[in-house]
């Protein structure tokens with residue numbers, strides 16, 4: 001007998017890509033179980049699938065930075081600054097990134113590259129080990145939202161969030177709808193999606209200098225004038241990141257989706273003060289915020 005739950009959850013995360021740097025991503029999760037019926041005449045109670053399997057997936061990959069640990073582009077090591085924290089040094093074709101975060105902000109994936117296949121394999125093993133004996137098969141399907149318009153991938157962290165969004169490098173694949181004087185402008189959408197392609201969005205208020213940043217000894221040797229540094233303390237611990245300027249947008253606000261919608265709206269208004277703008281910004285799949293100026 002087979003049991004399925006479509007759209008079980010959306011995982012919002014970022015991953016290291018040797019070509020693209022740090023990439024924000026959102027994947028929808030569908031689950032298919034194969035097994036005998038239990039004493040309740042069920043393969044597995046939907047309640048358990050929806051709560052426990054979702055919780056395992058969240059704990060494994062949601063709001064984390066996924067590291068392809070078989071790739072030469074990632075070096076991770078224990079932090080010398082703080083217990084339970086990890087350094088991650090990343091080299092990529094678009095520049096080098098350096099991070100320091102509580103270890104829970106990273107997931108090591110035993111692969112050369114982060115792909116739907118490598119993450120599916122990682123999740124399947126973790127989940128299958130925790131299923132009851134009557135469940136003999138598990139198929140996890142990860143898929144990106146089908147977006148007919150332009151979209152961007154962004155990475156950020158919300159220092160004021162009391163949940164996992166405080167992690168300094170988690171992200172999303174997001175569309176944006178822009179209206180100029182009540183008329184949808186695909187030209188403007190295209191412009192912003194190019195501008196924010198694989199972007200890291202940092203807040204000016206989190207900027208730190210070389211004297212205060214906490215990064216690995218290797219990072220401190222390799223930082224150059226192209227890097228900009230950001231750090232904050234949040235309930236899970238201390239977070240630091242060095243980002244290459246060519247993959248960075250520094251905003252004058254926090255990066256909640258409400259404030260990003262407002263930020264885009266303000267930039268549009270500044271360029272053409274006589275026009276009215278409506279910005280519908282998404283944070284991953286099927287959720288977002290609307291700003292009007």
Ligand SMILES: Nc1nc2c(c(=O)[nH]1)N=C([C@H](O)[C@H](O)COP(=O)(O)OP(=O)(O)OP(=O)(O)O)CN2
Nearest residue numbers: 009010012062063158163165170255256257258283
């Ligand atoms: N009003 C807002 N709420 C939240 C924002 C935000 O910008 N405005 N942002 C976040 C995080 O950035 C987060 O990445 C998104 O969280 P979400 O996927 O919704 O959170 P959960 O994992 O808890 O939800 P699931 O349904 O389990 O995916 C949080 N909130």
